[in-house]
Amino acid sequence: EDQVTQSPEALRLQEGESSSLNCSYTVSGLRGLFWYRQDPGKGPEFLFTLYSAGEEKEKERLKATLTKKESFLHITAPKPEDSATYLCAVQASDYKLSFGAGTTVTVRA
């Protein structure tokens, strides 16, 4: 069974304090690893797709990286508007999409 584990569960940062979120996974036939952002009361918003080990994607203050066993989401110099829950998901060879429990990030001004 595909498994996705995210850590830490919660992260409190001061504005400008960079940090990383971890997503470790086991999946049969990885088609892709996805990062999403979810704000309270809303559906997950797509951020990145990573397909193979060594791949990196960047968007504003966010950078996602992938190895054969885990992915990291680096937040550089975060701002209060980066506060959200960040979800990691893996897509298996049968297109099944499995999510982790998420990391809730709070950035204080």
Place this chain on the structure above:
Amino acid sequence: EAGVAQSPRYKIIEKRQSVAFWCNPISGHATLYWYQQILGQGPKLLIQFQNNGVVDDSQLPKDRFSAERLKGVDSTLKIQPAKLEDSAVYLCASSPGTEAFFGQGTRLTVV
């Protein structure tokens, strides 16, 4: 491009009543997912459709939940009868094959 549409946004029902949720995916997306998200947890897959065929429904409580996808486009998810533990947000997502795009969800409260 229009996103995934879901309705209703909110629903409050009494236990043992029935409820239905509707999803209109992004045009042309072959894959459609229904997820259940309990407060503080990640989304849990209930059912996955490829066009109008079921690919995975292993985590769907089939004694009370049912879903269908009409003509490979719109989908409905039904709960009958509802239990207190069904209180959650029900998310619909569609995908052209890789990344999935989500609707705003339906928040169900069972009292």
